[in-house]
Every structure is written in C-alpha cells, then in structure tokens.
Amino acid sequence: MxxxxxxxxxxxxxxxxxxxxxxxxxxxxxxxxxxxxxxxxxxxxxPEGPLVLAVVGGRDVFDKALVDDITAVTSEIREMDGVAEVDDLYGAAGGRIGADNRSSLIRVELERGLPDERREQVEDAVAGALHRIDAPEVLVGGEKLAERAFAEQAIADAAFGESVAIAVLLVVLVLTLxxxxxxxxxxxxxxxxxxxxxxxxxxxxxxxxxxxxxxxxxxxxxxxxxxxxxxxxxxxxxxxxxxxxxxxxxxxxxxxxxxxxxxxxxxxxxxxxxxxxxxxxxxxxxxxxxxxxxxxxxxxxxxxxxxxxxxxxxxxxxxxGPHDATRVIALRRAVAARLRRHGGPGPGFRPGLLARLAAFAQGRPGPVALAVAAGLLALSLPFVFAVNLENSDARALPASAEARRLHEVVQRDFSGGQADPIVVVVDADPAGAPVRDFMNALLTLDGVLRIEPRPDITAPAAVIDVTPEGETAGPTSRDVVRAVRAMNPPFPVLVGGGAAELVDYRDSVADRFPIALLVILLSTTVLLFVLTGSLVLPLKALLMNALTLLATLGVLVVVFQWGVGDALLGFDSWGAIDLTTPVLLFVFVFGLSMDYEVFLLARIKEEWDGRTRRRTPRRTPANDHAVRAGIEKSGPVVTAAALCIGVVFLGFLLGDLVAVKEIGFAMAVALLLDVTVVRGLLLPALMNLLGEWNWWAPAPLRRLHERWFAPPARSPEPVAAPIPAARAPV
Missing domain, CATH: 1.20.1640.10 (Multidrug efflux transporter AcrB transmembrane domain)
Structure with missing residues (x-):
C-alpha cells in the first residue's frame, strides 16, 4: 500500500x-x-485591446520638463511592436487631469489577440518605459496587470502560508500525539x-x-x-x-x-x-x-x-499510547496531581474541554440551548441586514500593491468617486425614433444621473453608458440594472457593466441555491442515517451547521466589511465582502462541521448501542450516559483535529490577498464556534432535551438500517457507575 x-x-x-x-x-x-x-x-x-493605465502625479502637469519627458516616453511606446494606441494629456484630444490638478492619466491600448506570453512581454515593456518618467509618483496598472499581480501574490501566499502552517502543524501534532x-x-x-x-x-x-x-x-x-x-x-x-x-x-x-x-x-x-x-x-x-x-x-x-x-x-x-510517559503526558500528570492536592478530581481524571462543556450543558439543557441559539443568531445579524457583496478587483490586492493604488487613485481623482457606468447595448438604428424614445426613457429612470452614447459605431447599434447614483455595487445601481432590463423596447437590449455582473451573480446563486441545498441536505441525511439509524439526528445536525454558518458570516462582515480589527490582521478593509466568499463558506463550513458531528456521533452511537443491549443504571438514562461517554472518548480527538485544521486555515491569514484572508479567518472562526459552543454546549443540550427521541426513525427504515448498515455487535463492557456531571472525564 x-x-x-x-x-x-x-x-x-x-x-x-x-x-x-x-x-x-x-x-x-x-x-x-x-x-x-x-x-x-x-x-x-x-473592439479594444488590453489596456495599460498610468497616473503621473506630484508635479505641475504643465511643467515643461515633465511635458517633454512624458511626450518622449509615450512616443517611444507608440513605436513598440504590439501597441495599438497611446493617449495622454499632451498628445491626444480629451486628455485627463486629476482632481488635484497635479496628476494626469496615460492610457495605452495593446493590439487585440496577442498570445498571453507575448501580451505579458509587451505589458512589461510598456510598464518599464512608463516608470522612467521623472515624477514623484508614477503608478502603472490595468486589468491584466492586476490579474497577474493577483496570480503571483496567490502563489506566493500559498507557498509561505502552507510552509508556516506545516511547520507549526508538526509541532502541534508531536505535542498532541x-x-x-x-x-x-x-x-x-x-x-x-x-x-x-x-x-x-x-x-x-x-x-x-x-x-x-x-x-x-x-x-x-x-x-x-x-x-x-x-x-x-x-x-x-x-x-x-x-x-x-x-x-x-x-x-x-x-x-x-x-x-x-x-x-x-x-x-x-x-x-x-x-x-x-x-x-x-x-x-x-x-x-x-x-x-x-x-x-x-x-x-x-x-x-x-x-x-x-x-x-x-x-x-x-x-x-x-494515551498514557505513555512522554514529556507531554508527564505534564498532564503533573496537572492532575496538582488538582488532587487541592481536592479536585481523583486519579484517572484528565480534564478536557468538550467533556466539561457537555457536563455543564447536560446539567441545564434548556437554558443552555436557548442561550447558545440566541447568541449565534445575534452574531448573524450583521450578515443578514448589512452585508455588501461585490466582485473582487484590484482592491483585493495588498494596500501597497501598485495595481491597487492605481485603481484607487483613478476612482478618486479621475472618476469623481462616481459609480462605473451601466453599459446598455441596443441592436437597432440609433437614429430611429424607437431608440431615441428608449434613451429618453432611460433618463427618466429613478437613480440615473446621466446617459452618454459612445461614438464611432458603424453598425446599426448603440452602446449607451448609463451612470447611476451611488456606488457601482450599491442598491441604486442594482435597481437601475433591473429597471432597464424590465423595459420592453421593440429591439434587442443587453445590459452589462459591474453592477449588472453583480445582479447576474446574485440571481444565479439565488436560483441555484435550492439545488445545492437539496444536494447537501439529502446527502447529509442519508449519510448520518447510515451512521446512526436516526432521522432526528441529521435534522439536528443541519440546524446546528446553519447556526454556525450564519454566525461566522456575521463575524466576517464585522471584520472585513466594517474593518473592525483589520490593522491587527494586516489588511485594509475595502468596505465589502467578495461575492464568492459566502458561497464557498456555505459549503466548507457545512462540510467541516459535519466532520466533527460525525466524529462525536460515531462514538455516541457506539455507547448507545452498548448500553441499550445491557442493563443501564436506573439513575442515568441510557441516552444521557451515551452522550456523555461518547463525548468523553471522542472529545480529545475532536479538539486536537480542530486545533490542527485551525492552524492550517490560519495560514491563509499570513498572505496578503484579502479574498484569501476572508476564507482563512472565517474558517478559523467557524471552527472555534463549532467545537466549543455548538458541539460542546448545543449538541449535548439538545440531545439531553430530546432523550430517546434522538434515535427515532420509522420502523421500515429502522429495520433497513439494522439489516444493511448496523456495525457488528462488540462484546459488552461492564457498566460503570454514573459519571457525576461536575467531574466529567475528558
């Protein structure tokens, strides 16, 4: 093997x-x-090729030396093989000056259809020439350059984060085992x-x-x-x-x-x-x-x-073995001896987090279940009522990245902070009355600041830039997109742009979410039924996983959208959450939470089967004893596993990409919530409240499970005395 x-x-x-x-x-x-x-x-x-943009700032834009320098550089770029067009403040009509009156924008269009390798060579040559401009600040970027920066940063983050995570993980594993x-x-x-x-x-x-x-x-x-x-x-x-x-x-x-x-x-x-x-x-x-x-x-x-x-x-x-005299075990024994000297639990007791939490929860199951559920729902409120989902762009790069700095400067000084236009494509003669009526109707829509048809279109079609109020991904922009799509002109119309992409993504996720949810619900129910023979436990597991997910997303909004603690985690909040993050977390949190649910339920089920085959002490219901004993035996491995996988996901935080940090932080929060309050408190509390109903299934399904899925019976162990709630073993 x-x-x-x-x-x-x-x-x-x-x-x-x-x-x-x-x-x-x-x-x-x-x-x-x-x-x-x-x-x-x-x-x-x-048709337009890839763009390279540059902002030259920090000097008077009409300083003669600067004008000569930029003119010389742009002339050199125009002669480069692979460059289609160069626009700047001095060599082309419509040049742009920044809002600070001390910066100008240079726009370089590359030829269409360049192979990726050749395009990257031309981009590097153009960027190198632009950086030779003698000015206090020269920022160079563009969509393709930002994508390259994202790719390079992702690979560097993965190499660094995984290396550190593996090194720390080895130490944790050696100490744990x-x-x-x-x-x-x-x-x-x-x-x-x-x-x-x-x-x-x-x-x-x-x-x-x-x-x-x-x-x-x-x-x-x-x-x-x-x-x-x-x-x-x-x-x-x-x-x-x-x-x-x-x-x-x-x-x-x-x-x-x-x-x-x-x-x-x-x-x-x-x-x-x-x-x-x-x-x-x-x-x-x-x-x-x-x-x-x-x-x-x-x-x-x-x-x-x-x-x-x-x-x-x-x-x-x-x-x-778990009791071998290694240094780690010796330390544990020293702690146990200290407890005994102070009147604590006697020999053989090894304090464990999940067992202590479970004993507490089983002693007061109703209040604990109510408090935990209310707390998790409270944590979810920022996501439910205030989440702002946007497409990641250059803002997902580190604050020091040149492509991100260029993006922010262009938005602030050259776009006036206005939203990106909604692009409306009309396949009809723009000189006809129907198209003119359509454009007039666009102007009357709520939330529209202005419209601007693009020139130089030879086909019988029109491209209209519709500038909405507010932000590109704001609710006004999305409402304008939906309003334009709801219009019914007598010709084909397509609506694009950043706001339209966000609307399309949200609608697509909303339309397909029931399918994904059904897949996960059915598979989870079937697999947990195979493990436990119960239909109640799968439903309870799905409920707890949903609470973990919602609470995690709420904390994510507070930290990454609102920026609470962003300096501590080493990033600058861009006021939104990447729109793919909640979908990824929906799957990852459900999957990993199910891991720990299965770890615990497998041992609880063994204890339940063993105790229902023999006489159980009258004072201790079989279900309660099975839950406590199962958590006692599986709690350490669940805690160790959560600690180890937490180390792995915290490796995400060592990188610089905000979207990757979101995943790592959210998974660490989900693990913390899941292994402590959900598995340690909510699970035993709910199982205590439900009692033997935990193991209910219709008679036909119960017989099916006993015939095909029940594990072979093991020899019964002697029944131990009931475990006191205040002194539950690990």
Whole structure:
C-alpha cells in the first residue's frame, strides 16, 4: 500500500507541479449570463485591446520638463511592436487631469489577440518605459496587470502560508500525539494528499480553467482534512491497543478500520458531496473549486483509509499510547496531581474541554440551548441586514500593491468617486425614433444621473453608458440594472457593466441555491442515517451547521466589511465582502462541521448501542450516559483535529490577498464556534432535551438500517457507575 502511494506521490511531484504553468483566471460568471453577453457584444462593436493605465502625479502637469519627458516616453511606446494606441494629456484630444490638478492619466491600448506570453512581454515593456518618467509618483496598472499581480501574490501566499502552517502543524501534532513518529504520520498523509491533489488539478486543467485561488483553497483543505482523518484513526488505534495490548497488530488495525475507518468514510463522503453541491452553482470559478475540492476530499479520505493504517502497521511500536510517559503526558500528570492536592478530581481524571462543556450543558439543557441559539443568531445579524457583496478587483490586492493604488487613485481623482457606468447595448438604428424614445426613457429612470452614447459605431447599434447614483455595487445601481432590463423596447437590449455582473451573480446563486441545498441536505441525511439509524439526528445536525454558518458570516462582515480589527490582521478593509466568499463558506463550513458531528456521533452511537443491549443504571438514562461517554472518548480527538485544521486555515491569514484572508479567518472562526459552543454546549443540550427521541426513525427504515448498515455487535463492557456531571472525564 505504501508503495502504491509512493508511486502516486512521485507522479504528483513530476506532473502536478506543472499545474502552476496552466493556471488561468476563472470568471465568476458563466458565459451565458446577460452581462457577459453584453460584454462580448460591446467587444464586437467597439473592439479594444488590453489596456495599460498610468497616473503621473506630484508635479505641475504643465511643467515643461515633465511635458517633454512624458511626450518622449509615450512616443517611444507608440513605436513598440504590439501597441495599438497611446493617449495622454499632451498628445491626444480629451486628455485627463486629476482632481488635484497635479496628476494626469496615460492610457495605452495593446493590439487585440496577442498570445498571453507575448501580451505579458509587451505589458512589461510598456510598464518599464512608463516608470522612467521623472515624477514623484508614477503608478502603472490595468486589468491584466492586476490579474497577474493577483496570480503571483496567490502563489506566493500559498507557498509561505502552507510552509508556516506545516511547520507549526508538526509541532502541534508531536505535542498532541506524544512523539515525533506519531506526529509525522498525519503530516505524511497530508503531504501525500496535496501532491496527488495537484496531479488531479493538472488533469482538471484539461477540462476547465483552474485559478490560483482554487489551488490555494483546495490544497489547504486537503491538508486539513487529511490531518483530521489521520488523527481519528491514530486515536482509535491507541484505544484498541490499550484495551487489548496482546492482540496482533493486524487485528488491531482491522478493528480500527472497522470503527474509525467507517467514520472517516462517512465524513469524506459528506464533505465530498458538499463540494459537489458547490458545482450546482454552475459558475466557472465555483465549478473549478467544487471539482478540485472533491478531488482533495476523496484523496484525504483515501489516505485516511489506506496510507494511515499502513503507516501505523509499520511504525506501531513507536506510537505512544494515551498514557505513555512522554514529556507531554508527564505534564498532564503533573496537572492532575496538582488538582488532587487541592481536592479536585481523583486519579484517572484528565480534564478536557468538550467533556466539561457537555457536563455543564447536560446539567441545564434548556437554558443552555436557548442561550447558545440566541447568541449565534445575534452574531448573524450583521450578515443578514448589512452585508455588501461585490466582485473582487484590484482592491483585493495588498494596500501597497501598485495595481491597487492605481485603481484607487483613478476612482478618486479621475472618476469623481462616481459609480462605473451601466453599459446598455441596443441592436437597432440609433437614429430611429424607437431608440431615441428608449434613451429618453432611460433618463427618466429613478437613480440615473446621466446617459452618454459612445461614438464611432458603424453598425446599426448603440452602446449607451448609463451612470447611476451611488456606488457601482450599491442598491441604486442594482435597481437601475433591473429597471432597464424590465423595459420592453421593440429591439434587442443587453445590459452589462459591474453592477449588472453583480445582479447576474446574485440571481444565479439565488436560483441555484435550492439545488445545492437539496444536494447537501439529502446527502447529509442519508449519510448520518447510515451512521446512526436516526432521522432526528441529521435534522439536528443541519440546524446546528446553519447556526454556525450564519454566525461566522456575521463575524466576517464585522471584520472585513466594517474593518473592525483589520490593522491587527494586516489588511485594509475595502468596505465589502467578495461575492464568492459566502458561497464557498456555505459549503466548507457545512462540510467541516459535519466532520466533527460525525466524529462525536460515531462514538455516541457506539455507547448507545452498548448500553441499550445491557442493563443501564436506573439513575442515568441510557441516552444521557451515551452522550456523555461518547463525548468523553471522542472529545480529545475532536479538539486536537480542530486545533490542527485551525492552524492550517490560519495560514491563509499570513498572505496578503484579502479574498484569501476572508476564507482563512472565517474558517478559523467557524471552527472555534463549532467545537466549543455548538458541539460542546448545543449538541449535548439538545440531545439531553430530546432523550430517546434522538434515535427515532420509522420502523421500515429502522429495520433497513439494522439489516444493511448496523456495525457488528462488540462484546459488552461492564457498566460503570454514573459519571457525576461536575467531574466529567475528558
């Protein structure tokens, strides 16, 4: 098995590395969206090559030396092969002066149809010439240059963030598992998952465009899940070995696979199905993310089912047990001894976060459930009532990036802070009365400042720039887009521009959200039914996951849209959330929350099955005891897994791209909320309130589960005395 994985890793290193040479910029909208059709129609009517923009500032724009310098440079650029046209303040009519009267705009249009490599060479030559202008400030950028800056920054962020995350992760794993070899096993599974995932992404580039952002998110997701699953398998193996130290290693690994392996399989299928639910949104970026994410999840699951057991079989003598005298265990024993000296819990007690939270919640389930649900709903209010979703542009780059600084200066000093125009394309003779009536009607729409037809169109068509009030992505702009589309002129009309793209994306997500939700709901219900035999537990899990997601999105709005704490996290808020972030988080949070739900429910279900097969102490209901004992046994691995995957996602925060930081921060917040208040408090409180109704299913489904999905019965363990709520073990 290890030999097969080594072959896959070698292929991943050889071919997977080539994926970085085939990355593209995936659009956030599918090609048949109206705004995309409008953009292509404008390109037919007014063909224009890629643009390079420059702002020259800090000197009197009519200073003779500056005029001579700019004129010489622009003359040089005009002679460059691949340059179609150059406009500046001095060499072309309609030159533009900034609002500060000390800056001017230079516009360089490249030839259409240049191959990417050749276009980049021309862009670099143009940028180099522009930077030779002798002025205190020369900013050069443009759409393609911003895309290149984003791609380069994404790759640099991924390399740095993953390197730091892996180094910190190794330390955390060694301390958590009590030895270097044991800590290296999850990391080896993670690195194997990433290398083979890159191979899968390389194959995916032959089918669809894969962006740098996709590689960032997918690889870190693969690392986190591989570590989670490896931790679960190792923890279960140590439990099995401690329970039966004389059993052969093959039998111990088989028992581990029959229990933890089953849990890993269900977890992996749940997360992979959630990834495929993302594919239902049909947008190019989300589609690539969905397929790449599904590949990463399935490979992490495969590593947990095959590579990790094989590594355990090879290295089991060097994997310490949960009570071995390593330095970490010695520290824990010192803490326990101190507790005993002060009258705390006696020998054998090891304090654990989830067990203590669960004991607290089970002691007062009603108030705890109400308080937690109300708190999570309160955190969600900023997202529900104040979220501002926009397309990421140059503002997603670091504040120091030249392309972002240029974008901000152009918006402030050359666009007057006004919204970008809504582009209306009319396929009719602009000299005819119907088109004139249509333009007059555009002027009367609420929220329209002005309209401006573009000149020099030879075809019987018109391109009209409609400038709305407010911001490009503001509600007024979106209302104008919908109002124009609601008009019914006697000729074809297409509406494009930034506001139209946002409207199209929102409408597309809203239309397809029920499909994605149905995929996730059905898959989650089926998989949790297979695990537990209950229909109540899947519904409860979906409710808790929804609360986690909404609360996470609310915190995201406060930090990234409102800018609370942006200096601490190392970014400058641009007043909005990237419009793809909530959709990605919807899938990621649901998937990862389901991981920890399955981790806990698998052990709780084992305890429930064991206690319903034998006599349970009268004072302790079987359900309550099963919940507490299951959390006692699975709580440490859930806490360790959340800590490890939290380290991975915090690696996102080390980069400079705001959109990537949003994902990393939100996932860290979701993990914190999920593992503490949701799994530690809300889950045991709700299970305590529901009692034996937790395990309800219609009789036909119950018989189906018992026949096909119930795990084989294990020999019963002696019933222990009830565990006091105030002294719950870990």
């Amino acid at each position: 290890l030999g097969a994985w080594l072959v896959l890793i070698a292929a991943g290193l050889v071919l997977g590395g080539q994926v970085f040479d085939r990355l593209t910029t995936s659009g956030s909208l599918r090609p048949d969206a109206e705004s995309q059709l409008a953009e292509r129609r404008v390109d037919q009517l007014l 009590g030895g270097f070899v044991a800590g290296a096993i999850p990391l080896a599974a993670a690195l194997a998952t990433v290398s083979v995932t890159l191979l899968g992404l390389f194959g995916l580039t032959t089918l669809t465009g894969v962006s740098e952002f996709t590689v960032n998110v997918v690889t870190l997701l693969g690392i986190g899940l591989a570590v989670d699953y490896a931790l679960l398998v190792i923890a279960r193996f140590r439990d099995e070995r401690e329970a039966d130290p004389d059993a052969p290693i093959a039998e111990l690994v088989a028992r581990t696979a029959a229990t933890a392996g089953r849990t890993v399989l269900i977890c992996g299928l749940a997360v992979a199905t959630a990834m495929l639910g993302l594919y239902a949104f049909a947008e190019p970026l989300l589609g690539a993310m969905a397929l790449g994410g599904a590949v990463a999840v399935l490979l992490a699951t495969l590593a947990g089912l095959t590579a990790v057991p094989a590594l355990i079989a090879v290295t089991h003598r060097r994997i310490p």
